[in-house]
Amino acid sequence: xxxxxxxxxxxxxxxxxxxxxxxxxxxxxxxxxxxxxxxxxxxxxxxxxxxxxxxxxxxxxxxxxxxxxxxxxxxxxxxxxxxxxxxxxxxxxxxxxxxx
Numbered sequence: 001x002x003x004x005x006x007x008x009x010x011x012x013x014x015x016x017x018x019x020x021x022x023x024x025x026x027x028x029x030x031x032x033x034x035x036x037x038x039x040x041x042x043x044x045x046x047x048x049x050x051x052x053x054x055x056x057x058x059x060x061x062x063x064x065x066x067x068x069x070x071x072x073x074x075x076x077x078x079x080x081x082x083x084x085x086x087x088x089x090x091x092x093x094x095x096x097x098x099x100x
Contacts, residue, residue, distance in 0.1 A: 002068075004030040004053070009062035011048055022048040023059070 009026050012019040022045040030036050038046045051057035053064060055071060064072050 001032045002029050003032050003034075003066065005063075005065040006049075006053065007063045007065070009049070009052060009059055009064065011045070011052060011057065011059045023052070025062070027062075 006029070007027050009023055010021075011023040012021050014020055026045075026049065028036075038049065040046055048057060052059045055064075059072065063070055
């Protein structure tokens with residue numbers, strides 16, 4: 001069973017012309033009981049990626065799904081927003097007793 005799906009996630013700090021691209025079109029999935037390590041150089045976007053997954057940072061493009069439910073969305077202007085009711089972080093709930 002796939003717990004987490006990150007699909008074509010992108011995040012830029014600043015404007016599109018002069019901004020810093022922190023995450024560029026990253027995609028991966030994490031299955032139940034699978035361990036994942038995120039490694040890379042300083043400034044490579046590791047913390048930004050984790051903050052986007054935990055819904056602490058808005059992303060510009062792509063999608064994040066936890067247990068099949070998309071937890072972020074785009075408003076009418078294409079801006080990433082988070083659904084507060086869906087703000088459940090991976091690994092912070094007891095999987096033996098799913099939330100209602």
